[in-house]
Amino acid sequence: MESRFKREKISENIYFTGIKDEKFKSNRISVNLIVPLQVDTVTEYALLPMLLSKGSRNMADFTELNRRLAGMYGATLSTGTSKLGPYQILTLSISVMDDRFTMAKEQNTSDGARLLCELLLQPKIEDTKFDGELVKLERQALIEEIQAQMNDKRAYTIRRCEELLYQGQSRGLPQYGYKDKAQQITAQSAAAAYERLLSGCKIEIMFLGCGDIDEVCVTFRNEFASVLTSGFSLNEFEAPVQNREVLHGEEKLDVSQSKLAIGFQTPVSGSDKDASATRLAVALFGGTPFSRLFTHVREKQSLCYYCAAKYDRLNGTMMVDCGIEAEKKQQAYEEILKQFEIVKNGEFTAEELDNTRLSLLNSLNAVKDSLSSQETWYLAQIISGTLYSPSEEAKRITEVAAQDVQAAFDKMRLTADFFLTSKQ
Amino acid sequence: MIIENKIINQSLEIVRHPSGLTIQLMPMVGYGSTYVIFGTKYGSVDRSFKLGGEEEYLAVPDGVAHFLEHKLFENEKEDAFERYARTGASANAYTSFEKTCYLFSCTDKLKESLEILLDFVTSPYFTEETVKKEQGIIGQEIKMYQDHADWRVFFGMLSSLYHDHPVRLDIAGTVESISKIDADMLYRCYRTFYSLSNMVLCIAGKFDREEVLSVCDRILKKGEDKVIHRAPEPEPPEIVKGESVIKLPIAMPIFNIGYKEKPFSTQRMAKGEILSEILLEMLAGPCSLLYKKLYQAGLINQSFGTEALVGKDFRVHIFGGESKDPRAVLALVKEEIALRKKYGLDPTLFEEIRKMIYGKYIKLFGSTEAVASAMSGTYFKGYTVFEPINLTTHITFDEVTEHFLSDFREDRVTLSVVEPI
Numbered sequence: 107m108e109s110r111f112k113r114e115k116i117s118e119n120i121y122f123t124g125i126k127d128e129k130f131k132s133n134r135i136s137v138n139l140i141v142p143l144q145v146d147t148v149t150e151y152a153l154l155p156m157l158l159s160k161g162s163r164n165m166a167d168f169t170e171l172n173r174r175l176a177g178m179y180g181a182t183l184s185t186g187t188s189k190l191g192p193y194q195i196l197t198l199s200i201s202v203m204d205d206r207f208t209m210a211k212e213q214n215t216s217d218g219a220r221l222l223c224e225l226l227l228q229p230k231i232e233d234t235k236f237d238g239e240l241v242k243l244e245r246q247a248l249i250e251e252i253q254a255q256m257n258d259k260r261a262y263t264i265r266r267c268e269e270l271l272y273q274g275q276s277r278g279l280p281q282y283g284y285k286d287k288a289q290q291i292t293a294q295s296a297a298a299a300y301e302r303l304l305s306g307c308k309i310e311i312m313f314l315g316c317g318d319i320d321e322v323c324v325t326f327r328n329e330f331a332s333v334l335t336s337g338f339s340l341n342e343f344e345a346p347v348q349n350r351e352v353l354h355g356e357e358k359l360d361v362s363q364s365k366l367a368i369g370f371q372t373p374v375s376g377s378d379k380d381a382s383a384t385r386l387a388v389a390l391f392g393g394t395p396f397s398r399l400f401t402h403v404r405e406k407q408s409l410c411y412y413c414a415a416k417y418d419r420l421n422g423t424m425m426v427d428c429g430i431e432a433e434k435k436q437q438a439y440e441e442i443l444k445q446f447e448i449v450k451n452g453e454f455t456a457e458e459l460d461n462t463r464l465s466l467l468n469s470l471n472a473v474k475d476s477l478s479s480q481e482t483w484y485l486a487q488i489i490s491g492t493l494y495s496p497s498e499e500a501k502r503i504t505e506v507a508a509q510d511v512q513a514a515f516d517k518m519r520l521t522a523d524f525f526l527t528s529k530q
Numbered sequence: 531m532i533i534e535n536k537i538i539n540q541s542l543e544i545v546r547h548p549s550g551l552t553i554q555l556m557p558m559v560g561y562g563s564t565y566v567i568f569g570t571k572y573g574s575v576d577r578s579f580k581l582g583g584e585e586e587y588l589a590v591p592d593g594v595a596h597f598l599e600h601k602l603f604e605n606e607k608e609d610a611f612e613r614y615a616r617t618g619a620s621a622n623a624y625t626s627f628e629k630t631c632y633l634f635s636c637t638d639k640l641k642e643s644l645e646i647l648l649d650f651v652t653s654p655y656f657t658e659e660t661v662k663k664e665q666g667i668i669g670q671e672i673k674m675y676q677d678h679a680d681w682r683v684f685f686g687m688l689s690s691l692y693h694d695h696p697v698r699l700d701i702a703g704t705v706e707s708i709s710k711i712d713a714d715m716l717y718r719c720y721r722t723f724y725s726l727s728n729m730v731l732c733i734a735g736k737f738d739r740e741e742v743l744s745v746c747d748r749i750l751k752k753g754e755d756k757v758i759h760r761a762p763e764p765e766p767p768e769i770v771k772g773e774s775v776i777k778l779p780i781a782m783p784i785f786n787i788g789y790k791e792k793p794f795s796t797q798r799m800a801k802g803e804i805l806s807e808i809l810l811e812m813l814a815g816p817c818s819l820l821y822k823k824l825y826q827a828g829l830i831n832q833s834f835g836t837e838a839l840v841g842k843d844f845r846v847h848i849f850g851g852e853s854k855d856p857r858a859v860l861a862l863v864k865e866e867i868a869l870r871k872k873y874g875l876d877p878t879l880f881e882e883i884r885k886m887i888y889g890k891y892i893k894l895f896g897s898t899e900a901v902a903s904a905m906s907g908t909y910f911k912g913y914t915v916f917e918p919i920n921l922t923t924h925i926t927f928d929e930v931t932e933h934f935l936s937d938f939r940e941d942r943v944t945l946s947v948v949e950p951i
Contacts, residue, residue, distance in 0.1 A: 129560030131538065131896040168825075172816040176882040179889025203889040207537060239826075247831045250852065253781035254833075259677055359779040360951055362676040395611040395621070408663065411670035429674050464618030464638075471637035472563045475735070475898060 112319055116330055119337030122323050124313040133215050133315030134477040136199030137226055139307040143194045143276040149283025150291055150299040155185035155196050156244040157236055162228040179203040181218055189281045190489045191420030198226055204316050215317035216325055223329035235293040245291050252282045259365055263526045264427055267367035270353040270522035277421055308337040310488055314477045355524040364527040367427040370518045374422035381419050382502040383510035388417040388424050390462040391449050398445040409438040432527045450515040452508055459508055466503050470496040535916045538895050549750035550727035554905045556734045564640050564735040565898035568647050569631040569906045572723035574701040581722055582757030591710040593703020594719050596625040600664050601656055610650040619643040627697055628841055629910050641741055648749040654720045656713040669705045679784045679948045686774045687786035687946035695765045697844045725756045732905035735898035775947045783949045785856035787863055789847040790942045800913040804921045805933040806838035811883045812875055814849055820866040829859050860945045867938045880927045888922040
């Protein structure tokens, strides 16, 4: 089956990246607006995708938009705010069934591309103000989203640990911003934020699927012809500050199971080879059901229900997190650090390393079978300033040796921990 | 037997293996990965059963099916994850109300991973020592879920609807109920429900047909034919109570509104599920007037959604999400349903929703995981994975209306809320 990769500059600071693969039954198109994370803008920018997703100035309301999406064979519109490294990414994306399955030869894919452009470039702004009622509703929805961050206790504990890891740095900003800043947003300030965003961001348009990649590219080239954005340099992001002492945090809530998160820092700069070695090292330590953490902390010593480690290259961190009984905290902590030293000293077997490698290769090779996985992969690549395919990364993983794994852990520093536990 | 679907140009092969196992195969051209599910029709609701020839039903503690799922990964010599480690496959398992599934996905060494899967699921090994250890682990899992507001509000709703049917019970049981499980009980449940005639193997993606069938030939042994009798769970149509509220440390209230419905017959299952799906979208999906009313009143946000929970002898229509005032949401839902019953549903909206559901089921066939999951899910409900597409193209507005009028009784609804402390 045909597969094709295309990356093209639409205009200054606006790029189109497309992957065509005939095996899929749908197409996924996204527009990603990338800006540096800043305390003054993070909240107002987080509101914008929510406003844009409720319809363009040509639509009466969001019901009209939703009925249009339903008529496009259930096209799914999703919008969101995320963080990658020191950047905030505002995304509008649409997933559409491919044209070849339509009942009346409809041009579902290009309709989807045009709709996305309409929502982004023709917002409900009149007289330098967003629709007031719309802003009122979505502002409240944003506040609820900010408050809801504490609902998922596992993710909440990790975020609290990250706040300690990135103390004072923009990377530590919450992805949806702050409640008090959200409360101050008006219809006018939101419109001003929209103009500021569009004129100062980098735009990455992505298309993945089986449809006509060239036609979609032309659509975006035409629709974005009048968009002028100054952008900024993606490759010169601030390196995270290396903390000198370990910071501790704790909070008590009415929870049944306690959570512990332990954050390590590792250099962000360094070669791709170093990054691949770190990826493999972290997986060996805590990224599989046969990792050091799972086997020793959970299975052999029954110290926790789950215990895993995750690597974030763009932020230069490894985060370990576990669900435990409160009285086992100290034991679990000590065992996690003991396992860390074991990996750092190279006291793992060749079989462990090879098996971990197999697991990573399996994951990397499966990326091309999923539209969303490919989108996530390539967006992260673009932010990093690289454009490696999963198979190129797989090749680097096969070349990582035991001493590379040791070296990767040797560069890591325990930096912060956070413990969420019960009030009783 | 091969079933072709010309719309999406896919074929499904159903093989009746000599061992008694049904095997479903869906090759997906161009894919580099394979998704495999080995499932049994045994879930948390199967708490009382007997085999053909036995006189008495055996009642087991809550949580046995889930406990068994955990234990099967262990073996005397080496557990399944240690074996999968040598193939690189990504493996997992889950237990739901009516089935337990063991799965893996891989991009290489399919034959080896399939051998592991078939072998460990058909080779139980339980001892009192390993059972005791698992009680500790599952006890922690149960505690973890106690902190999940979504989980608690869902079971709060089910226990307010169902007097005695086991769908009201947590799938993992309780710390107390699992303390009563022993190795003998696990073996008894295993021998009843893990007979191959009660199971299905579903493979989607990239694979060699002869290779996977030869692995099945080598590993799977024909057992004795077993007829499983699951004890009936009589349940009155009335609900238990109209409201339940608990408190957890969350930011704002979460709710589930549940309508208790008459279960579908096996023959009606496939069509009934599609009718419910279309109906819920028409009533309260993002295209509906109700959704607009609720959203513009600030009573719901993007977390709001609907679901049709359908089992062999239970059925619930669910509306759920976050809200500052769940009781106001319930009042508006009831009001809208009464209005639609009086004035009718919108036929134009029906056509848009039908197209939407059709598109959803077409898109599903782009993912190996979605296909394999749909294959196993539809098999246990008595139909094939292509049925939803076929049904959606033929379903009529009158059928949806008739379905609507017989459901959503106002005396069969409950509101479950989890509030902030």
